[in-house]
Each structure stands twice: as C-alpha cells, then as structure tokens.
Amino acid sequence: MSEANIELIAPSQMRRNWLMLWRQMPLSFRIGSLILVVHLLVAVTGPFWAPYGYSQMGAGPPLSGMSLAHPFGVDQLGRDVFSRVVRGSWIVISLSLAGTLLGMLIGAIVGLLSGYVGGWIDEIVQRVLEALISIPFLVLALIAIAAAGPEYSGNPVLLVLVVALVYAPRIARMARTAAIDIATRDYVTVARLRGEKAWSVMCWELLPNATGVLLVEFALRAGYAPVLIGSLGFLGFGLRPPTPEWGLMISENRALLIVCPSTVLGPGLALASLVVGLNLFTEGLARVLGRTVKLGTQ
Amino acid sequence: MQIWLLIVRRIVLSAVTLLLVSAFVFSVLEVLPGDVATRILGRDATPEALLLLREQLGLNQSSMIRYIHWLGGLLTGDLGRSLVSSRSVSEILAPRIFNTLALSVYAFLLYLPLTVIPAVVQALKRDMAVDHALSVVTLVLLSMPDFLLATILLLAFVLWIPVLPAISLVDDTSSYVEYLRAMTLPAATLAIVMAVYAVRMLRDNLIEVLDSDYIRMAELKGLSRGRVLLRHALPNALVPTLNVTALNLAYLIGGVVVVERVFSYPGFGTLLVDSLQLRDLPVIEATVMIAALVYVSANLLADIAAILLNPRLRTA
Numbered sequence: 001m002s003e004a005n006i007e008l009i010a011p012s013q014m015r016r017n018w019l020m021l022w023r024q025m026p027l028s029f030r031i032g033s034l035i036l037v038v039h040l041l042v043a044v045t046g047p048f049w050a051p052y053g054y055s056q057m058g059a060g061p062p063l064s065g066m067s068l069a070h071p072f073g074v075d076q077l078g079r080d081v082f083s084r085v086v087r088g089s090w091i092v093i094s095l096s097l098a099g100t101l102l103g104m105l106i107g108a109i110v111g112l113l114s115g116y117v118g119g120w121i122d123e124i125v126q127r128v129l130e131a132l133i134s135i136p137f138l139v140l141a142l143i144a145i146a147a148a149g150p151e152y153s154g155n156p157v158l159l160v161l162v163v164a165l166v167y168a169p170r171i172a173r174m175a176r177t178a179a180i181d182i183a184t185r186d187y188v189t190v191a192r193l194r195g196e197k198a199w200s201v202m203c204w205e206l207l208p209n210a211t212g213v214l215l216v217e218f219a220l221r222a223g224y225a226p227v228l229i230g231s232l233g234f235l236g237f238g239l240r241p242p243t244p245e246w247g248l249m250i251s252e253n254r255a256l257l258i259v260c261p262s263t264v265l266g267p268g269l270a271l272a273s274l275v276v277g278l279n280l281f282t283e284g285l286a287r288v289l290g291r292t293v294k295l296g297t298q
Numbered sequence: 299m300q301i302w303l304l305i306v307r308r309i310v311l312s313a314v315t316l317l318l319v320s321a322f323v324f325s326v327l328e329v330l331p332g333d334v335a336t337r338i339l340g341r342d343a344t345p346e347a348l349l350l351l352r353e354q355l356g357l358n359q360s361s362m363i364r365y366i367h368w369l370g371g372l373l374t375g376d377l378g379r380s381l382v383s384s385r386s387v388s389e390i391l392a393p394r395i396f397n398t399l400a401l402s403v404y405a406f407l408l409y410l411p412l413t414v415i416p417a418v419v420q421a422l423k424r425d426m427a428v429d430h431a432l433s434v435v436t437l438v439l440l441s442m443p444d445f446l447l448a449t450i451l452l453l454a455f456v457l458w459i460p461v462l463p464a465i466s467l468v469d470d471t472s473s474y475v476e477y478l479r480a481m482t483l484p485a486a487t488l489a490i491v492m493a494v495y496a497v498r499m500l501r502d503n504l505i506e507v508l509d510s511d512y513i514r515m516a517e518l519k520g521l522s523r524g525r526v527l528l529r530h531a532l533p534n535a536l537v538p539t540l541n542v543t544a545l546n547l548a549y550l551i552g553g554v555v556v557v558e559r560v561f562s563y564p565g566f567g568t569l570l571v572d573s574l575q576l577r578d579l580p581v582i583e584a585t586v587m588i589a590a591l592v593y594v595s596a597n598l599l600a601d602i603a604a605i606l607l608n609p610r611l612r613t614a
Binding site: 127128130131132134135136137138139142143144146147150223227230231234235236237247250251254257258261264265268271272275276278279280 | 311314315316318319322323326327340437438440441442443444445446449450452453456457548549551552555556559560570571574575577582585586589590593594597
C-alpha cells in the first residue's frame with residue numbers, strides 16, 4: 001500500500017521540482033532555451049518533414065515570392081528556400097558545435113596547464129596565444145583555408161578545424177586566467193605536495209573547478225560559430241553549393257534581394273534567431289552560475 | 299620610473315607578438331602547403347611557368363633564408379611585388395588603406411552618437427519600457443551577423459528609401475560627395491555593429507555612476523540634470539568603455555573584410571578577399587601583417603592609456 005503511494009506521489013513531485021527550478025531561472029535563460037529547443041527540433045526532425053529536397057529544382061516558379069506553399073519564396077533555380085533553410089539547420093548547428101567543442105578541448109588543456117605550470121613555458125605559450133589572437137578571427141580563418149589549399153575547400157572537416165583554430169587561443173587565454181586563480185587554493189597545494197603530476201592536477205583539481213568558466217565560455221563561443229561559418233560561406237570560402245548553409249544561401253540569393261527579399265531574409269532570420277537564442281541562453285547561464293559575461297567580445 | 303618600465307615592457311612584448319605573427323603567417327602560407335608554385339599555378343601548369351615562378355619567389359632557397367629576406371623587406375617597407383599584376387605591393391595597398399581609413403573614420407564618427415545617445419536614454423529611463431525595448435534591440439543587433447545587417451540596410455536604402463547607392467564603387471575621379479554617399483551604408487553598418495557592444499556596457503556604467511555619492515551630491519547642490527549628466531556622470535562612465543573602443547577597433551579590421559565585400563567598396567578588406575581568390579601571396583601576407591599591426595598597436599595604446607590613467611600605478 002505504502003509503496004503504491006510513493007509511486008503515485010514521486011513523479012508529480014519531481015515534475016513540481018523541475019517546474020520550480022524552471023521558474024527560478026532568469027527570464028533570458030528561459031527564452032533562450034526555448035528558442036534553442038525549437039532550433040534543435042527543426043535540426044533533428046527537419047529532414048523528415050521538409051516539403052522539398054535541398055537541391056530539388058522545380059519546386060515552384062523561380063523567383064515567386066512568399067506564399068503558403070513556399071514561406072521563404074523560391075530561388076533562381078526553382079528550389080524551395082524554406083526547405084533549404086530547414087535542411088541546412090543541422091549542418092550549421094553540428095559544424096558549430098563540433099568546431100567549438102574541439103577548440104574548447106585544445107584551448108582548455110593548453111590554458112589550464114600553462115597557467116598551472118607557469119614559468120617560462122607559460123610565458124612562451126602566452127606569446128603564441130597573443131600572436132594568434134592579434135590576427136582578426138575572420139582573417140585567421142581565411143588564411144587557414146587558403147593554406148589548406150583548393151583540394152580541401154568546401155570540406156566540412158576543414159571548417160570544423162578552422163573554427164577550432166580560431167577559438168582555441170581565445171579559450172586558452174580564459175582558461176589560463178582561471179587556472180592561475182584556482183592554483184592558489186589550498187586543495188591544489190595539497191595535491192602538489194602529494195606529488196601529483198601537472199596533468200593529473202589539471203584533470204582532477206583544475207578542470208572540475210573551472211567548469212563554470214568553461215561552460216559560459218563554451219556557450220559564448222558556440223553562439224558566434226554559426227556567424228563565423230556563415231561569414232566564410234558568404235565570402236565564398238566556406239561550404240560549397242548546393243549545400244544549404246545559411247551564409248552561403250544569403251550570398252547566393254543576394255542578387256535577388258530586390259526581386260524576392262524573402263529568399264535572403266529567410267536564411268537571415270534562421271541565423272539571427274539561432275544566435276539570439278544562444279546569446280540569451282549564455283547570458284542566463286552566466287547569471288545562474290554567478291558569473292558576468294560580456295556578450296559580443298569576439 | 300616604474301611606469302616607464304611598464305610601458306617599455308608592453309612595447310617590447312608587442313614587438314615580440316608581431317614577430318611571432320610574421321613567422322606564423324609565413325609558415326602557414328609559404329612553408330606548410332609544400333610546393334607553393336604548384337599551389338599558385340594549379341596542377342596543370344607547364345614546367346617552364348613553374349620554374350619561372352619558383353625563381354620569382356626565390357623558392358630555390360631554404361625557407362629560413364626566404365623568411366629572413368621577407369622579414370627584412372617588411373621592416374624596411376619593401377613589401378615585394380604582386381604575382382598577378384607585377385605592381386609593387388605597397389603601390390596596390392596605399393589607395394586601399396586610404397579608402398579603408400576614410401571608411402573607419404566615418405564609421406567612428408557615426409559610432410559615437412550611436413553609442414552615447416541610446417545609453418544615456420537607457421540609463422535615465424532605467425527599467426522603464428524604453429530601456430527594455432532598447433535592450434532587446436541591442437541584443438538582436440548584437441546577434442545579427444554583419445553581412446546580414448549590411449544586406450538588410452542595403453535592402454532598406456535601395457528598395458524602400460532610395461537615396462543611397464547600392465554599390466560603393468569609387469576611384470580617384472570620384473568627388474567628395476560621391477565618396478561620402480558611397481561610404482555611408484558601409485560606415486553605418488560598421489558603426490551599428492560596434493555601437494551595440496558599447497551601448498550595453500556604457501548603460502551599465504552610467505547607472506553605476508548615477509547611483510554614486512558624488513552624483514547625489516551634485517544633484518543636491520542644485521545642478522541641472524543635464525549638467526550633472528554631461529559634466530559629472532558621462533566622463534566617468536566613459537573611461538571603462540575605452541577598452542571596448544580598442545576591442546571595436548580590432549573588430550573593425552576584421553569587419554571591413556565582410557562589409558566592404560557586401561558593398562563592393564574598394565578597400566583593404568576587398569583586397570584581401572580578392573588576393574586570396576587569386577592566391578597572390580605577397581599581397582595576402584602584407585594585408586594580414588597590417589591587420590595584425592593595427593590590432594597590436596590599438597591594444598598597446600589602450601594598455602598605455604590604462605597605465606597612465608591608473609592612479610595606483612603612478613606612485614608605485
């Protein structure tokens with residue numbers, strides 16, 4: 001009897017706890033999460049319900065404007081822009097996340113180790129990071145793509161590596177500052193006196209205590225990755241047509257801007273709303289974790 | 299004395315950073331790709347053409363000697379020759395840098411009112427509808443990629459309010475008015491992108507300053523609202539935004555690449571994209587080095603200003 005009671009009460013109580021937690025979150029976090037959930041849902045399920053294929057021509061009369069059948073219009077080649085935007089979603093999101101994740105991994109390891117070890121190694125690492133940061137991030141991305149050569153252009157893996165290259169030094173600088181702060185704590189001294197190697201101190205002492213900083217940093221960077229990928233696509237150095245990447249679509253349809261603005265504004269809306277969602281989420285997350293975040297410091 | 303040591307240290311560190319940038323740029327563009335001549339001319343180039351280009355680039359020397367030679371050229375102002383037009387790189391760069399400089403100055407002139415006015419309005423009407431509305435606007439603009447903002451401005455001014463040209467083509471024969479008209483849209487795009495970062499920061503700084511004791515004192519003395527704001531609050535709130543302005547300058551160097559491209563404005567950024575497409579190595583290297591130089595100098599100046607303005611360092 002009592003067991004049955006517990007079973008009856010527990011789920012509803014849990015639901016109430018979740019709801020309480022949700023209500024306590026800052027407004028920006030809640031709105032941001034909702035936008036992100038919509039984007040993720042579209043990214044995952046989009047390929048199953050998008051009415052047309054991403055390179056399917058003849059979806060409608062070319063350059064016909066907005067209509068119920070084609071919410072973002074039809075481009076020059078007769079492709080449905082809405083379907084292309086929906087099908088491009090997972091490409092933009094997965095490349096952004098993969099690039100940021102790789103940059104985070106490299107940046108966190110380099111930054112935490114260099115901040116903890118200190119001395120001349122830290123001095124050298126700092127100089128190298130500063131040199132990489134002083135090349136504007138778009139310029140750095142462009143010369144990295146130029147160095148990879150024409151045979152790799154348009155390769156999604158190259159794009160992930162480029163995002164990581166741009167972000168790793170910036171994340172490393174952040175992680176280094178955090179490591180220097182954490183390294184003064186008693187538990188780190190104890191670990192060092194125990195005879196732990198730098199690597200294990202990083203894994204077991206620095207990393208768990210820097211999670212907050214790194215999480216906010218990750219969210220902040222992930223918010224700009226779609227813009228970076230879009231900018232590269234826009235300039236013609238990112239993914240290749242007919243990939244439905246949003247920046248590339250904006251660049252392709254720019255000539256149609258006056259005839260059919262929705263073919264540009266559609267992918268633009270998708271890109272901007274994704275970044276707004278990520279920014280709100282980041283701001284809220286920072287507030288939950290008790291940190292301040294300066295949005296827009298690229 | 300201590301202060302001068304700090305400044306000299308910063309200058310030396312900046313020089314080291316630039317040296318590392320040069321090594322990075324050179325190795326990424328000329329050493330990593332293997333045979334640069336094949337890279338430039340493509341797989342189906344004739345052996346004669348390859349040989350000629352190798353000689354022109356000095357590829358028969360070791361990469362270390364080529365690097366030192368190139369670096370020496372950079373330091374003495376000899377940037378080499380373009381591979382495409384065989385004009386000297388400095389001759390190609392000079393008008394582009396002038397155009398971008400003019401664009402940047404114009405953008406900064408627009409940036410100041412675009413930053414100060416919304417921030418002051420927000421700070422004075424704190425937590426009222428205007429404040430919230432402006433916060434939402436700055437957040438949306440902050441999240442909008444610059445190429446999208448530029449495209450939307452283009453649409454607005456070409457289609458709905460047709461007063462400004464869509465394509466900002468200018469050359470030596472253009473008059474000042476033509477120049478200004480051509481530069482307005484790209485400059486406005488850059489100014490808006492820069493301003494949204496600064497507005498959010500200046501608003502918070504202003505609110506903090508307006509809550510301080512000396513502002514209350516000034517108000518109690520019976521000074522007018524405008525005088526308190528302009529004479530007492532704004533100058534103090536503006537100091538921390540100096541840093542953001544240095545960051546904005548750094549953004550500007552990257553931002554012109556995209557924004558100039560949208561409007562086909564013949565500046566430094568378009569030159570970089572064009573020479574990347576043509577694989578014109580000497581021009582690419584020179585533009586990247588100049589971008590890094592501007593970034594490093596801007597940061598150096600901001601740091602020196604911070605050192606000089608910080609009273610705690612004065613006596614140390």
